[in-house]
Amino acid sequence: MTLKLILTGMKIKVKNSGVVKLQLYKDAKRGNLAIIEAMKNVPFAIKRAYLIHKLSKKIKVRGEHAHKKLTQAMFCVSGSCTLHLDDGQNRQSVRMTDSTHGIILGRGLWHSMTDFSDDCAILIVADDYYKESDYIRDYQKFLKYAKR
Numbered sequence: 001m002t003l004k005l006i007l008t009g010m011k012i013k014v015k016n017s018g019v020v021k022l023q024l025y026k027d028a029k030r031g032n033l034a035i036i037e038a039m040k041n042v043p044f045a046i047k048r049a050y051l052i053h054k055l056s057k058k059i060k061v062r063g064e065h066a067h068k069k070l071t072q073a074m075f076c077v078s079g080s081c082t083l084h085l086d087d088g089q090n091r092q093s094v095r096m097t098d099s100t101h102g103i104i105l106g107r108g109l110w111h112s113m114t115d116f117s118d119d120c121a122i123l124i125v126a127d128d129y130y131k132e133s134d135y136i137r138d139y140q141k142f143l144k145y146a147k148r
C-alpha cells in the first residue's frame with residue numbers, strides 16, 4: 001500500500017518506525033525554514049548525518065538493508081521518492097513528498113528507496129557512526145534475524 005505522507009493522520013504500521021515532524025517557519029517572502037533538533041523532534045542524539053543526492057537515472061533502488069542497532073531518521077529534503085519499510089511481518093510504502101516530515105528507520109527494519117524524482121535529495125540523521133558490522137544486507141538473513 002502506498003501512503004501519501006502529506007496525509008499525516010495516517011499511521012506507520014511497521015515496528016520501530018514513526019513520523020518525525022519538523023518545526024517549520026513558513027515565510028512566503030523569504031523562503032521557509034525547517035528545523036531538526038536532536039532529542040526534540042528527532043528522538044535521539046545525532047552523531048552522523050549524510051546526504052544521498054544527484055542520483056543516477058539508472059539507479060532504481062537504494063538502501064536494501066536493515067541495521068542491528070542503528071536508529072536513523074530519513075527526510076526527503078528535495079523532490080520525492082518512495083520509502084519501503086519491512087519489519088519481517090508487516091510491509092509499508094510511503095511516498096515522501098514533504099521535506100518537513102521524516103520517517104524513523106529503527107532497529108531491525110529492512111528499508112529501501114525507489115521512484116526518485118530527478119531533483120531528489122535524501123537527508124539521513126543517525127544515532128551512531130558508520131559501522132559495516134551493523135548492517136544486514138541479505139534479505140533472507142534479515143528475515144531470520146527479525147524472527148528472533
Ligand code: TYD
Nearest residue numbers: 048049050052061062063064065129130131
Ligand atoms: P550504502 O549504505 O550501501 O548506501 P545505500 O544504502 O544508500 O544504498 O553505502 C554506500 C557506501 O558508502 C558503502 O560502501 C558504505 C559507505 N558509507 C560510509 O562510508 N559512511 C556512511 O556513513 C554511509 C552511510 C555509507
